[in-house]
Amino acid sequence: MRIYIPRNETEYLKQYGSEEACQRRVFELRRGTTFGCPNCRGKSWREMKRQPADGRPATWHRVCRKCGWQERPLAGTRLHGLKIRLQDFCKICWLAAGAPTGFDVRLLRGPEARRLVLDLGSNRTYYRSVQLVRKIMAASLPKLEGKLEFKLLKLAHPRARADRQKVVVILAEPGNKKRVRAGVLPDEQAASIKRWLEAVTAAGVTVRRNSGKQVAVENVGRRLKGWLEKVGWDAIDARNLPDYLTEFSWRQTGHGTQGSRFVQMLRSAQKRLSLPTKAGVSFLRDGQTAQNP
Numbered sequence: 001m002r003i004y005i006p007r008n009e010t011e012y013l014k015q016y017g018s019e020e021a022c023q024r025r026v027f028e029l030r031r032g033t034t035f036g037c038p039n040c041r042g043k044s045w046r047e048m049k050r051q052p053a054d055g056r057p058a059t060w061h062r063v064c065r066k067c068g069w070q071e072r073p074l075a076g077t078r079l080h081g082l083k084i085r086l087q088d089f090c091k092i093c094w095l096a097a098g099a100p101t102g103f104d105v106r107l108l109r110g111p112e113a114r115r116l117v118l119d120l121g122s123n124r125t126y127y128r129s130v131q132l133v134r135k136i137m138a139a140s141l142p143k144l145e146g147k148l149e150f151k152l153l154k155l156a157h158p159r160a161r162a163d164r165q166k167v168v169v170i171l172a173e174p175g176n177k178k179r180v181r182a183g184v185l186p187d188e189q190a191a192s193i194k195r196w197l198e199a200v201t202a203a204g205v206t207v208r209r210n211s212g213k214q215v216a217v218e219n220v221g222r223r224l225k226g227w228l229e230k231v232g233w234d235a236i237d238a239r240n241l242p243d244y245l246t247e248f249s250w251r252q253t254g255h256g257t258q259g260s261r262f263v264q265m266l267r268s269a270q271k272r273l274s275l276p277t278k279a280g281v282s283f284l285r286d287g288q289t290a291q292n293p
Contacts (some may be wrong), residue, residue, distance in 0.1 A: 102231035140268035
């Protein structure tokens with residue numbers, strides 16, 4: 001099925017300009033234009049709308065004509081139980097996909113958000129919405145495969161003491177700029193590095209520590225430092241650094257235009273949460289390799 005990707009803000013408002021339009025588009029990303037009942041395998045369905053009595057926007061869902069099975073756009077997905085309107089969530093994803101630097105609450109209160117008439121009310125709702133979008137960014141990152149190299153960096157936060165440097169690990173595939181991961185470690189111990197590698201790599205990968213010969217990992221480190229400076233390194237709370245590194249990894253994957261990144265975020269939001277799998281990654285010293293069984 002061909003998915004329509006908005007090329008600019010005008011096309012976005014045309015396709016996602018109302019709550020019902022957002023529900024239909026999100027449903028199409030999940031199921032497509034066809035219907036297959038998971039209960040009786042029926043192919044015939046009808047549309048139903050439900051208008052809440054408290055004045056909230058109407059909800060739209062499909063009902064199987066054979067057994068009456070109801071299928072809602074957000075049921076069973078990462079957006080199940082969403083506390084804000086789906087239209088507002090789509091606006092947030094559109095702004096996050098087009099953010100030139102980092103995504104935070106300041107963007108949701110800037111001129112672009114006012115142009116889209118985005119008003120989430122309390123500060124708590126703004127911060128929770130940002131956390132939800134960052135979780136979706138992290139969930140959309142696939143586990144890395146192939147031959148990988150990692151490097152440890154020490155970043156000193158401008159508002160922290162000199163002895164409170166953050167240990168940042170960078171994982172990249174030499175020769176591929178899109179296969180990048182960055183994260184924060186509690187220390188430089190081998191056990192901490194191993195746990196982080198197990199979380200971001202798939203089975204069968206080869207991991208080795210960068211010895212300085214490969215410039216790919218070095219370039220990723222320079223890009224990370226430059227990106228943090230553009231975001232405003234002095235304005236980032238040290239506790240939120242892992243979220244910003246996840247966003248950096250997500251933006252390095254190269255989803256193309258703002259519209260394609262926006263659709264990719266909606267696709268990730270429509271997937272079910274999966275349980276983490278155990279993968280053993282052996283940590284070795286410089287110049288040695290590790291095979292994940």
